Amino acid sequence: MDDVDRVLEQTIDALLGQRRPGASICPSEAARAVDPDGWRDLMPAARSAAGRLAAAGAVEVTQSGAVVDVATARGPVRVRRPR
Template sequence: MRAVDDARIEHVIFDLLAARADGASICPSDVARALHDDERAWRALLPCVRDVAMQLARHRRLRFTRGAATLDPEAPGRGPIRLRLPARA
């Protein structure tokens, strides 16, 4: 069982993005840190944050990015990723 439920993680993702300028991104660790102060706890939460973000990306509610490139959330490759809202139509 997750220490923090998926709905709470999703809520924090969108709250953090709403607090940023249009087009800005956040790191998955920003989300985990917003949910836990303890380093061990937030690091343990990172896989859950990525799982929730992947589900949101599958539904086109979120994008995984590295630099200007949008990544496939199923195979983001190695290296840091950022979470960003989809471009507005």
């Protein structure tokens, strides 16, 4: 894991910490916070960071409100604290 991966994980955690309990974020919010100009290039890494955090039990990745595996999910996903 490189520095960008670690920063993305920390950013996801920090963004969730700023939200009300039960709220979610889009991985793009973390990518934009890390690199406002090149965030689109960070999207695969941001989704991977969310997947690693989910595997560790720190977050849940959802799609249409249902928990999904970010590695196989197609389309937009959200990240939230586990319920």
